[in-house]
Amino acid sequence: MRCPLAPIPCEALVNRLALPYAISSCTDFAATAALVAALDLVVSVDTATAHLAGALGKPCWVMLPDFMTDWRWLSHGDTSAWYPGSLRLFRQPQRGDWAAVVQQMVQALGEGGVAFRAAQARSAGSSG
Numbered sequence: 001m002r003c004p005l006a007p008i009p010c011e012a013l014v015n016r017l018a019l020p021y022a023i024s025s026c027t028d029f030a031a032t033a034a035l036v037a038a039l040d041l042v043v044s045v046d047t048a049t050a051h052l053a054g055a056l057g058k059p060c061w062v063m064l065p066d067f068m069t070d071w072r073w074l075s076h077g078d079t080s081a082w083y084p085g086s087l088r089l090f091r092q093p094q095r096g097d098w099a100a101v102v103q104q105m106v107q108a109l110g111e112g113g114v115a116f117r118a119a120q121a122r123s124a125g126s127s128g
Contacts (some may be wrong), residue, residue: 054083
């Protein structure tokens, strides 16, 4: 699949670090799916992109608020019942504290979180 950019595939855009341009140019789910497929990790808030990454089995870290989180994410935990093995949930410890969420993600990256979750997602996909 290609993003709606004459003849540059999404993978090439990611490799050229033109990600903001690629994102703004992907105007439908097929193009967004192609872009997500080219990434090692998606970082998102609770959006359709997070659900798309989960449905594709791509590692995705989802930033969630402390207040009125959507019921699909349940009220606690760092995994998703809907997308096991691919989504990791990062929750605010208190309302409005996004700095703590970002710090948790920085720590997880330092611990090799992307490689671990990617391997976990691949093994989950091959066992079914």
